[in-house]
Amino acid sequence: MPEDTSKVIPINIEDEMKSAYIDYSMSVIVSRALPDVRDGLKPVHRRVLYGMYELGVFSNRPYKKSARIVGEVLGKYHPHGDTSVYDSMVRMAQGWSLRYLLVDGQGNFGSVDGDAPAAMRYTEAKMKKISEEMLADIDKETVDTQLNFDDTLSEPTVLPSKIPNLLVNGASGIAVGMATNMPPHNLTEVVDATIAYINNKDCTIDDLMKFVKAPDFPTGGIIYGYEGVKEAFYKGRGKVVLRAKSQIQEINGRNCIIVSEIPYQVNKADMINKTAGLINEKKIEGISNIKDESDRKGMRIVYYLKRDSTPNVVLNTLYKYTQLQSSFSVNNIALVKGRPQLLNLKELISYFVEHRHEVVVRRTEFELKKAEERAHILQGLIIASDNIDEVISIIRASSDPEEAKSKLIKRFELTDIQAKAIVEMRLRQLTGLEQDKLRAEYQEILKTIANLKDILAREERRMEIIKGELLEVREKYGDERHSQIDYSGGDFSMEDMIPDEQVVITISHKGYIKRTLLAEYKTQKRGGVGHRGSSTRDEDFLEHLFIGTNHQYMLFFTRKGKCYWLRVYQIPEGAKATKGRAIQNLINIEPDDKVMAFICVGDLKDETYINSHFVIMATKKGIVKKTTLEQYSRPRQNGINAITIKEDDELLETRLTTGKSQIMIAVKSGKVVRFEEDKTRPMGRNATGVRGVTLANEKDEVVGMIAIEKPTEESVLVVSENGYGKRTYIDDPQSGEAIYRITNRGGKGVKTISITPKTGNLVAVKNVSDTDDLMIINKSGLTIRVPVESLRMMGRATQGVKLINIKENDSIAAVAKVMKEDEKDAEQDN
Numbered sequence: 001m002p003e004d005t006s007k008v009i010p011i012n013i014e015d016e017m018k019s020a021y022i023d024y025s026m027s028v029i030v031s032r033a034l035p036d037v038r039d040g041l042k043p044v045h046r047r048v049l050y051g052m053y054e055l056g057v058f059s060n061r062p063y064k065k066s067a068r069i070v071g072e073v074l075g076k077y078h079p080h081g082d083t084s085v086y087d088s089m090v091r092m093a094q095g096w097s098l099r100y101l102l103v104d105g106q107g108n109f110g111s112v113d114g115d116a117p118a119a120m121r122y123t124e125a126k127m128k129k130i131s132e133e134m135l136a137d138i139d140k141e142t143v144d145t146q147l148n149f150d151d152t153l154s155e156p157t158v159l160p161s162k163i164p165n166l167l168v169n170g171a172s173g174i175a176v177g178m179a180t181n182m183p184p185h186n187l188t189e190v191v192d193a194t195i196a197y198i199n200n201k202d203c204t205i206d207d208l209m210k211f212v213k214a215p216d217f218p219t220g221g222i223i224y225g226y227e228g229v230k231e232a233f234y235k236g237r238g239k240v241v242l243r244a245k246s247q248i249q250e251i252n253g254r255n256c257i258i259v260s261e262i263p264y265q266v267n268k269a270d271m272i273n274k275t276a277g278l279i280n281e282k283k284i285e286g287i288s289n290i291k292d293e294s295d296r297k298g299m300r301i302v303y304y305l306k307r308d309s310t311p312n313v314v315l316n317t318l319y320k321y322t323q324l325q326s327s328f329s330v331n332n333i334a335l336v337k338g339r340p341q342l343l344n345l346k347e348l349i350s351y352f353v354e355h356r357h358e359v360v361v362r363r364t365e366f367e368l369k370k371a372e373e374r375a376h377i378l379q380g381l382i383i384a385s386d387n388i389d390e391v392i393s394i395i396r397a398s399s400d401p402e403e404a405k406s407k408l409i410k411r412f413e414l415t416d417i418q419a420k421a422i423v424e425m426r427l428r429q430l431t432g433l434e435q436d437k438l439r440a441e442y443q444e445i446l447k448t449i450a451n452l453k454d455i456l457a458r459e460e461r462r463m464e465i466i467k468g469e470l471l472e473v474r475e476k477y478g479d480e481r482h483s484q485i486d487y488s489g490g491d492f493s494m495e496d497m498i499p500d501e502q503v504v505i506t507i508s509h510k511g512y513i514k515r516t517l518l519a520e521y522k523t524q525k526r527g528g529v530g531h532r533g534s535s536t537r538d539e540d541f542l543e544h545l546f547i548g549t550n551h552q553y554m555l556f557f558t559r560k561g562k563c564y565w566l567r568v569y570q571i572p573e574g575a576k577a578t579k580g581r582a583i584q585n586l587i588n589i590e591p592d593d594k595v596m597a598f599i600c601v602g603d604l605k606d607e608t609y610i611n612s613h614f615v616i617m618a619t620k621k622g623i624v625k626k627t628t629l630e631q632y633s634r635p636r637q638n639g640i641n642a643i644t645i646k647e648d649d650e651l652l653e654t655r656l657t658t659g660k661s662q663i664m665i666a667v668k669s670g671k672v673v674r675f676e677e678d679k680t681r682p683m684g685r686n687a688t689g690v691r692g693v694t695l696a697n698e699k700d701e702v703v704g705m706i707a708i709e710k711p712t713e714e715s716v717l718v719v720s721e722n723g724y725g726k727r728t729y730i731d732d733p734q735s736g737e738a739i740y741r742i743t744n745r746g747g748k749g750v751k752t753i754s755i756t757p758k759t760g761n762l763v764a765v766k767n768v769s770d771t772d773d774l775m776i777i778n779k780s781g782l783t784i785r786v787p788v789e790s791l792r793m794m795g796r797a798t799q800g801v802k803l804i805n806i807k808e809n810d811s812i813a814a815v816a817k818v819m820k821e822d823e824k825d826a827e828q829d830n
Contacts, residue, residue, distance in 0.1 A: 001215075002282050012511075014631050019380060024176065025175070025176035025177055026400075028175050028176045029175040029176065029178065029335075029340055030335060031043055032044075032173075032175070032533060033173035033174060033175035033176075033177075033179075033180070033349070034167075034171075034173055034175055034180055034333060034334060034340055035166055035171040035173070035180065035334050035544050036123075036158050036181075036334065036335045036336065036339075037166060037334040037335060037336050037348065037351040037352070037355075038161065038166075038253050038352065038355035039134065039158050039159040039160075039161040039165055039355070040161070040164070040165030040169060040171060040334075040664075041158075041159065042088075042167065042171070042173060042545045042658050043078070043527060044080075044085060044088045045088055045102075046082060046156065046158070046159060047073050047077040047078045047085075047087060047155065047253070048069070048073055048088055048092065048103075049088050049102065049131055049134065049135060049159065050077065050135070050138075050155060050156060051069060051072045051073035051076065051077060052069055052072075052103075052125075052126070052127050052131075053127070053135050053138070054072065054076070055068070055069060055072050057069065057125070057127055057577075058126065058127055058132060059104065059126060059127050059128055059129040059131075059132060060814065062126070063104075063106050063124035063125060063126050064125065064177075065120075065121065065123075065124055065125060065126050065436065066086060066089065066107075066120035066122075066123040066124060067119075067120040067121045069089065069125060069792065070082050070085045070086050070089065070120050071268065073085050076148060076153055076155075077153070077155050079149045081490060082120070082220045086120045089103055089125060090105070090109050090110060091116045092110055093105030093125060094110060095218060096112045096218055096219050097218065098169050098184070098218060099168055099184035099185070099186075099187075099216060099217070099218045099482075100130055100163070100168055100169055100184075100187060100477060101128050101130070101170055102127070102128055102130065102131045102134070102169075102306070103125050103126075103127065103128060103131070104125060104126050104127065104128045104498060105123060105124070105125050106123065106124040106125065106281035106429060107122055107124055108122070108123065109123065112219070112262075112267070112268050112299070113267065113268050113269035114267040114268075114269060114270060123522055128629070129476070129477075130163060130476075130477050131160040133161075133163055133473060133476075133477075134159045134160070134161040134162065134163055134165060135159055135160065136160060136162055137160050137359065137363050138156060138159065138160055140362070140363045140366040140367065141362060141365075141366045142160045142358075142359045142362045142363045143156045143157060143158050143159065143160055143359070143362075143368070144156070144157045145156070145157065145651045147298065155788025158355070160359045161355070161356075161359075162356070162469050162470070162472075162473050163187070163473060163477075164187075164190050164194060164348075164349070164352045165190070166182065166334060166348060166352070167182075167184075167185045167190045167212075167348055167349070167352070168184060168185055168186070168187045168190055170182040170183045170184040170185075170215075171268060171334070173755055174313075174460075175340075178340055178719050179331060179333070179334055180329065180331055180332070180333040180334065181328070181330060181331045182331070182332050182334070182704045183215035183217065183232075183240060183264075183328055183330055183331055184215060184216060184217060184218065185212055185214075185215055185216050186212075186213075186216035186478075186479070186481050186482075187473070187477055187479065188474055188477050188478035188479065188480075188482075189211050189212045189213060189216070189473065189481075190211075190212055190349075191470045191471070191473060191474040191478065191534060192211040192212075193208045193212045193345075193349060194349050194352065194353060194470055195467050195470060195471070196208065196210075197346070197349045197350065197353060198353060198463050198466060198467055201350075203346075203401070204346075205233055205234055205345050205346050207350065208233075208345050208346055209230075209233055209345070212233070212345060213481075213485060214226070214229045214240070214483070214485050215328070215330075215483065215632055216239055216481050216482055216483050217230070217242065217263075217264035217328075217482060217483045218261075218264070218482060218483075219261055219263065219264050219266075219482070220245060220261035220263055220482040220483055221242045221243060221244055221245055221261045221262060221263045221264065221483050221484075222242070222244070222245055222483065222484045222485070222486050223240060223241070223243075223483055223484070223485045223486065224241040224242065224243045224245040224262075224291070224325065224486050225241050225486070225487075225488075226485065226487045228240045228241060228327075228330070229383055229485075232330035232332070233344060233345040234344055234345075234828075235342075235344060236330070236331070236332035236333075236342040236343050236344045236347075237329075237330060237331055237332070238329075238330045238657040239327050239328070239329050239330070240327065240328045240329075240330060241262065241323065241325065241326075242263035242264060242325065242327065242328060242483075243319060243325045243486070244259045244262045244319075244324040244325070245259065245261035245262060245484070246258060246259045246315060246324070247260075248311040248312075248315070249303070251304075252309065254304060254305065255305045255309070255311045256302050256303060256304050256305060257302075257303040257305065257311060257314065257315050257318070258301070258302050258303075259299070259300070259301040259302075259303070259324065260298065260300060261299060261482075262299065262301075262323070262324065263323065263324070263325070263326040263328075264326075264328060265326075265328075266299070266326055267448060268292070268294070268299070269292075270323075271322060271323045271559065272290055272292055272301065274322060274323070275287075275290060275318065275322045276290060278321055278322065280826075283321060284314075284317050284318065284321055284322075285306075285309070285314075285317075286305055286306050286309030286310070286313065286317070286724045287303050287304065287305060287306070287309075287314060288304050288305065288306050289303075289304040290303050290304070291304070292300070294419070303318070307575075308573070308574065308575045308578070310517075310573065313573075313772065325530075327510055332344070332348065334348075335764065336351060338360055338451065339425065344525070349811040353466065354752040355462075356466045356469075357459075357462055357466065360455075360462050360465055360466060360619060361456065361462065362738055364452050364455045364456055364462075365456065367448075367452055368449065368452040368453065368456070370450050371445055371449050371452060372449060373417075375445045375446065375449060376415070376417060376418065376475065377417060377418060377421045378441060378442040378445060379418065379442070380412075380414050380415070380416075380417070380418025380419070380421055380422055380437060380440060380810035381421060381422065381425065381429070381438050382406075382442060383414065383418075384412075384413050384422040384425065385429075385430070385435045385438060388430055390411070391422060394407050394408060394411060395408075395423065401423050404423050404767065405420060405423055405595065406419075406421075407420040408422055408423070417811070422603060425700075425712070458722075480613050481653045500549050500550050501517060501519075501549065501550055502517075502518040502519075502547065502548070502549055503515040503516060503517055503518055503547075503548060503549065503550060503568060503573075504516045504517075504518050504520075504545060504546070504547060505545070505546045505548055505554075505568070505571060505598075506545050506548075506580065506777075507545075507546075507580075507583065507595060508579075508580065510587075510679075511572055511582055511583045511594060511595065511623065512579050512580040512582055512583070513572075513580050513581060513582075513583050513595075514571065514572055514573065514574035514578060514580030514581065515548075515550075515568060515572070515573055515574070516573070516574060516575065516576055516581070517765050518547065520575070520576050520741075522629075533622040545775060545777050545814045545815075545816040546598060546816060547602075547816060547817075548568045548600040548777075549568060550567075550568050550569040550598040551567070551568065551569065551601070552567070552568050552601065552602065552700065553565065553566075553567060553600070553601050553602070553603075553604050554566045554567065554568055554571075554599070554600055555597050555598055555599050555601060555615075555632055555635075555654070556583075556589075556595045556597075556598045557595070557597040557598060557599075557617065557642055557651055557654045558586060558589060558590075558594060558595050558596060558597060558639075558651065559593055559594045559595075559596045559643060559645075559650040559651055560590070560593045560650070560651070561642050561643040561644060561645040561651050562589075562590075562593065562640065562641060562642060562647055563632055563635060563639060563640050563641075563642040564587040564588070564589065564595075564635065564638040564639045565632075565635035566586065568600070570586065571586065572586075576783075583595055587639070588638050588639065589639070596650065596651050596652055596653075597617075597651065597652065597653050597654040598654070599615065599654050599655065599656045599818065600656075601613070601629065603654060604632075604633040605633075607630075609629070610629045610630040610748045611627070611628060611629075612658060612659070612660075613628070613629040613656055613657065613658060614626050614627065614628055614629060614657050614658070614659050614677075614682065615627050615628075615629055615631075615632060615642075615654055615655070615656060615657075616654065616655045616657055616663060616677065616680070616705070616707060617642065617643050617651060617654050617689065618651075618652055618653045618654075618665055618692055618702055618705040619643075619645065619649045619650060619651055619652055619654070619689070619702065620649060620650050620652045620701045620702050621646070621648070621666065621695070621701070621702070622651040622667070622691060622692050622693040622695055622702055623646075623649065623688065623689040623690065623691060623692060624665070624680055624689055624690060624691075624692030624705075624745070625643050625680070625683055625687060625688070625689030626677070626680040626681065626682050626683065627642070627643075627682060627683060627684070627685060627687075627689070629656070629683055629689075631684070631685050632685075640685065641685050641686050642654075642685060643685070643687070643688065643689060644686055644687065644688045645688075646688065652703075652704075652705070653702070653704055653705040654704050655705060655706070655707040656707075657677060657707045658709075659677060659678070660678075660709075661674075661676060661677045661694070661707040661708055661709055661744070662674060662676055662679065662707070662708040662711065662742070663675055663677055663680075663705060663706075663707055663708075663745075664674065664705065664706045664707075664708060664716065664730075664740065664765065665692050665693045665702055665704075665705045665749070665768075666702070666703050666704050666705070666706075666752060666762060666765035667693060667695060667696065667700050667701065667702055667703060667749070667762070668699075668700050668702075668703050668762055668823075669696045669697075669700045669702050669755060669761070669762070670696075670748040670751055670752055670753045670754065670755040670761075670762050671696065671750060671751055671752060672716070672740055672749045672750060672765065673692070673693045673743060673745075673746075673747050673748070673749035673750075674708075674730075674740045674741065674743065674749075674750075675692075675742060675743060675744060675745040675747075676742065677707070679744065679745045680692075690745065690746075691745065691746040692705075692745055692746065693746065693747070693748070693749060694746060694747060694748045696748070702738060703761075703762050703763055703764060703765065704764055704765040704766070705765075706765055706766060706767040707767075708767055709729060711730040711731040711738075712729075712730075712731045712732075712771060713731050713733075714730055714735060714767045714768070715728060715729050715730065715767070715768055715769065715793065716728050716729075716730055716740070716752065716765060716766070716767055716768075717764075717765070717766045717767070717768045717774065717788065717815075717817075718752050718753045718762060718764065718765050718766075718800070719754070719762075719763055719764040719765075719766075719776065719803065719812060719815045720753060720759040720760045720761065720762055720800070720812075721761055721762075721763045721811040721812050722758065722759055722760035722806055722811060723762035723776075723802055723803055723804040723805065723806045723811075723812060724753075724758075724759040724760075724799060724800040724801065724802055724803065725791070725800050725801070725803040726753065726791065726794040726798060726799075726800030726801060727739075727788070727791050727792070727793050727794065728752070728793065728794060728796050729793060730767075739796055740752070740796065746810070750796065751796065751797045752765070752796060752797075752800065753797075753798070753800060754798060754799045756799065758799075758802070759799055760811065763813075763815070764812070764814070764815035766815060766816075766817050768788045768817050770788060770789040771772050771788075772788045772817045773785050773786065773787050773788060774786045774787075774788050774791075774814060774815065774816075774817055774818070775815070775816045775817070776803060776814075776815050777805050777812070777813055777814045777816075778806065778810050778811060778812050778813055779810055779811055779812075779813045780807075780810045782810075784803075784804050786804075788817070791803075
């Protein structure tokens with residue numbers, strides 16, 4: 001028998017799929033995932049609150065079992081899994097999830113560590129006082145209702161909500177093809193902004209931002225940077241960076257980072273476990289232990305630091321690699337008249353005010369209707385009391401209430417409602433006192449009706465009512481901000497992780513390098529014995545000591561004339577007594593090469609800077625060479641040629657100049673040559689250079705080179721290997737006459753120190769002023785810091801005074817000048 005195909009409609013499967021999927025996605029968007037702009041609630045949250053309202057579990061009543069509440073909501077309004085209802089209710093009771101709690105929970109409702117709440121048969125709940133404000137006047141026909149899933153009950157489509165809940169508590173949800181992620185804000189700030197909007201509807205977002213400063217998260221923390229916040233307020237989308245609130249403290253002599261607040265929606269236990277993993281993998285260094293000391297009084301995570309670590313650097317590393325810094329991507333999508341819409345700050349406030357306005361109108365209309373109905377009844381009762389004897393006789397003469405009603409209607413021209421009220425009147429209402437009360441109530445009702453009609457007639461009165469209610473809400477529930485705002489923050493690079501402090505860079509004879517905070521070195525009086533600055537390997541000693549800052553660029557120049565590039569912060573940090581790291585591990589230096597000099601420079605990407613600065617080099621055999629800094633602004637990983645070195649020579653010194661300096665080169669035999677920098681023309685990187693000084697004999701060699709900018713203000717300091725030294729003016733400050741005469745490049749020079757067996761050969765030459773300190777380091781590793789102003793000026797050819805007591809066969813290895821600290825005078829030790 002052929003099938004009956006008369007009821008089958010053939011359709012295109014593609015069209016059916018499209019329409020079915022659109023229906024499904026719209027259902028998810030409207031009925032599940034997105035909040036309503038008016039009350040800030042999704043359907044499940046609204047149903048939980050309404051279910052609790054229907055059950056009567058108000059804030060002043062006893063708690064009820066969560067299972068009872070979930071059952072009520074499930075059976076009446078939300079025909080989905082009980083988990084969805086219970087999970088929503090739990091979140092409304094979690095202090096770390098919602099900024100202003102809507103449910104008062106008793107029992108285990110989970111924790112910030114991600115612990116699951118107890119089953120609903122164990123926990124109890126009731127409404128918070130603030131939730132009652134959201135449901136206030138719901139019985140006055142203020143909002144539309146709809147039939148529930150089986151058309152047996154009605155439920156509200158939105159709550160009247162005196163609270164701007166969408167802004168103060170935020171929302172998050174994933175629909176189909178769209179999502180929402182709205183941060184919470186401070187109630188006091190939002191109320192103030194809403195009132196400002198009511199006072200001036202033409203206000204700008206900037207005006208509103210004077211009140212609503214930024215989101216305010218329940219977990220506190222610090223909002224780092226303001227650009228994302230501004231963008232979110234303006235466009236409805238933006239990225240808010242959140243940082244943990246931390247402080248650095250000393251506990252039992254050890255530096256610790258103590259975290260008291262973490263970013264919103266971060267699982268504390270997970271964060272600690274992941275941090276521990278990163279420490280084990282050596283991705284985060286400087287932490288020896290982590291302890292979670294949180295209790296019911298508050299959060300406290302303690303990161304115990306290693307003794308040689310810098311707290312700020314470790315903290316910035318934690319911000320970079322762990323959830324101590326996280327971001328909240330704002331996406332303000334909410335339902336406006338049933339349609340999803342991206343909203344800025346002003347729109348969110350305006351839609352709430354519009355909703356409250358509608359609620360006030362509907363509430364007033366409801367109250368007016370009730371007042372008019374009561375006034376109508378009172379009119380009838382007053383007529384009856386004025387003619388009480390006649391009314392009683394009519395009622396007594398009637399066979400039943402219906403007959404009495406119809407007779408009263410006919411006699412006194414009453415309505416059915418009035419007649420019914422008279423018939424049902426109690427005998428006590430016939431007393432004189434009760435009759436006075438009727439008249440007084442009627443007068444009051446007339447005033448109320450006039451007032452309600454005035455409210456409906458004038459919008460400004462309705463706005464005043466909204467403002468008054470908002471101020472009440474602010475008074476009751478407003479509080480201080482939880483999240484602080486760091487306006488100066490923003491995206492940070494590697495530089496932000498390293499404090500730009502002055503550091504001492506030391507390089508040992510065998511090529512071990514480290515940087516140490518300058519503050520670790522103390523100033524001693526002239527002639528002091530010194531204290532140990534570094535433990536070096538057998539037969540090794542510290543040969544070079546330089547001063548720089550963490551953020552500077554460094555150019556390393558090797559004995560063979562190659563140049564390598566590093567940032568100061570890339571040099572491993574070490575305490576004074578540590579060995580440091582082999583330079584070979586940091587730069588790709590050849591095994592038989594050795595770093596001889598380096599210079600600290602500013603920004604190598606600044607064209608004006610690199611073209612106006614020059615690098616002057618000097619070799620042991622007295623060759624000098626000048627090159628523009630621009631030639632060194634693009635170094636390669638394997639280094640670049642800086643100078644071509646002859647077979648028996650090696651590079652000794654480099655200096656950064658501006659092209660207008662004078663150059664002084666000192667030799668071992670105690671002589672110095674001085675010439676103008678422009679006597680040396682700039683050359684390419686591969687050039688050999690030109691003669692700078694003529695050496696006295698084959699054993700003589702260059703020990704140092706200095707560049708002078710202001711000859712009458714600067715002085716030359718020379719130090720011999722047995723600890724003798726002195727200062728001499730370059731030009732006489734009074735007469736301006738040259739003490740070290742300017743000669744042509746390549747001369748033999750003039751005597752700068754009288755060399756004797758007692759003094760030993762010249763080892764260092766520096767240009768110094770009274771604002772400098774001198775750091776001297778000898779081959780055994782002892783260091784001493786001497787204020788330059790304690791050294792008196794002496795003649796050019798004298799022997800000098802003893803700067804440091806040299807023990808046994810020790811001798812001076814290196815000398816460096818240091819800027820005095822501005823904040824405090826350097827400490828002086830004997």
